Amino acid sequence: MPVRDKSLDALRGMAILAMVLSGSIAFGILPAWMYHAQTPPPAHSFQPSLAGITWVDLVFPFFLFSMGAAIPLALKKKVAQSAHSGIIVVTAFRRFVALVSFALFTMHARSLSAEQLSLPLVCLLQMLAFLLLFAQLYRWPSGSQVPPAIAYGIAILMLAFLPFKGGAFSLQHSDIIIVVLANMALFGTLLWWYTRRQPGLRSLLLLFVMAVFLAKDTSSWNKIVYNWSPLPWAYRFYYLKYLFIIVPGTIAGDWLLQYANTPAVQEKQTKNWLPLTVLACSCLLVANVILLFSRQTGLNMIITTVILAVLLVYTQRARAAEAYPLLVRFLEAGALLLLLGLCWEACEGGIKKDPSTWSYYFVSSGLAFFMMIILAALQATAIGGKLVNYLAENGRNPMVAYITGNLLLLPLLRLTNGMVAYKWMLQQPLTGVLAGFIFTGIVSMVTVFFVRRGWLWKT
Template sequence: MKKGRLSSLDAFRGITIAGMILVNNPGSWKHVYAPLQHAEWHGWTPTDLVFPFFLFIVGASVSLALSKRMARGDSLPSLYFKIFSRSLILFALGIFLRLLFRFDFENLRIPGVLQRIAICYLLSALIFTKVGTRGRLVIFLFILMAYYLILKFVPVPGYGPGVMAFEGNLCGYIDVKLLGGHLYKPTFDPEGILSTFPAIATTLIGTLTGDWLRSSKKVLQKTTGLFIAGIVMIGSGLLLHPHFPINKQLWTSTFVLFTSGAALVLLGLCFLLMDGIGFKKWAYPFLVLGTNAIFVYAGSIVMAKLLVLIKVSTGQGTLTLQAFIYKNLLVPLFGNLNGSLLFALLFILLWIAGMIPFYRNRIFIKI
């Protein structure tokens, strides 16, 4: 491994990527356990933690990586070139994966997961190069408060202010006005324009966490700080939930608080076990995934598309390769729900096995 690499952060990233694959690749979307589905609107499930966890990790990585470059004297123009080029590649990769095997510009969905990662990385990294820890904390709090005030008091034509329902909320209104038919749904996109701003706040809290982890404090102090901050943020999100609901699709300020708090607690646990106690063996599969996270995520999307495109002839007709594996191999042995879950777990195991040679040979594909 690269000298100075924080193994607990790599493991946390790997856990998050495994979670992404798990929730995105069931054997059948008709048979999915409730915790592996997103909340319909307000509220949360474990699945709703996955994406904010990744953005949080992006922020922590920004702090760890850029601080090293700045300490060794890299010029700001060279840093900006790296930041902008990486952001552009991530955004373009998201568009490419959307068009892959279905080249349809007319109905192309412009927002997306990688596109949001690109924007959050870009702005958080630029802020990091110019603003210190306290300043970023102020920006974080300002975004949360401003977003709350905007959603609560800016009126939507035909609906008025403060609408938090699927129909009539300000996020959807802005998306339709600016992006038209290039959305996930006709009137809304969960990775839309306005909700990207609080997602940047999620990434900024990650940069603050990175600052804390690279400080000179002892392991126990760092771990305690992560746990305390995490519990306070979780509690704040839950306390404010009745007034400003936790909602992933709107990426509400309470959602930022709650999910960032959960990320702090889980990272604190990984940090204590791995960088504190030195107990790392359990995390090997996650390190394998976490050190090539974007490559694994993008590759899993390509593989999922191929499993649907490849057709298999049966006595009753033609099935996609995914449906064939699920219906003919897994359902007879494990039933609908467990078979669907096992399909996703096998998908993860396949990627772990495929990435082991990369990890052993220290091949880290940087995007």
């Protein structure tokens, strides 16, 4: 496999496009499994007691997993150059600041007040925000820092003087998804760097994070550590729970590097291993989403255990023949995490995204490993290879995909009265789903357009 494995970019691309799709389909009229499990239709009011997951609830952890896996790949040159730890720390903090700034600016740009400004002006300002982000995050070929500096200056003026819904600029008004990603970029990078030669230690350190969480409601130092934050709008200890997805991702990234130049040996006795494994992984993904959502947890545990037991026994042939070593590692890690997550499932009232449970981290990480296997296998087929390549292109520019809908497409729809047709489609289930796919398709085309011209945004 190439050092930059396309299955990793494809997983990221699939996650970001699924995120766009989940936010652009009709609300209130589709089956409950088309939305977050805890915000069922028709009111979509948050119900924290509801347990279960849907495909929508796997979108964010899959993106986090791919983010973790990218850390070793992004820093491999630093390792080869024996870079000083200070450089890595500065790089990690710089990315943290960039992502938090992105979270603040994009949320405020989406919240411009149409009551104090005219709607056309709001749309134009939102598209200006898109262009400013281009200037800030694009690596200019000349290396000039003038365009980013000008763009940051204009962005600061916008935040300082424009009216927003709810009042003026506020540090508390930011995109929580991006803030979590910022924290994971910082702590995930530092954790990987200082344990890059000891992945086992990396996993063990998570037990200390778990200990703080388990004792956060006691009258002890754990509670103090959990609640303390120098910048509550940018960091909370609660966000560190997502390291339980990032760290498995970093281990996947380590293996991607380790087996980058190792061919997938295919012996006669293992020629059927890959298609059977892909089939089993697909069944596990579908079964866990359906059965955990419908709360048939006992049946899900039985089905999952049986499939994994048969698959792991059959995998011994592949291991003995040293065939598909990377995918064998992915399978074993995914099986361990999924079973661990299902054992945790009964705790905390069942698997939930918000507040996220231990089961949620382990189950989603295990399923992410299985999705990596599926995407890696699809690369070897004609049609599957094209699909993976297309998803990978989206995954190479996720920041563009994330904001194109809100800061480019929706403003254009409002300016051209296209919003009338879009809202009409959202009134019926079938057209409401179709509208989401069309919306997501346009976002995807814009993203791929940027990628093919080398307009990559980097934080």
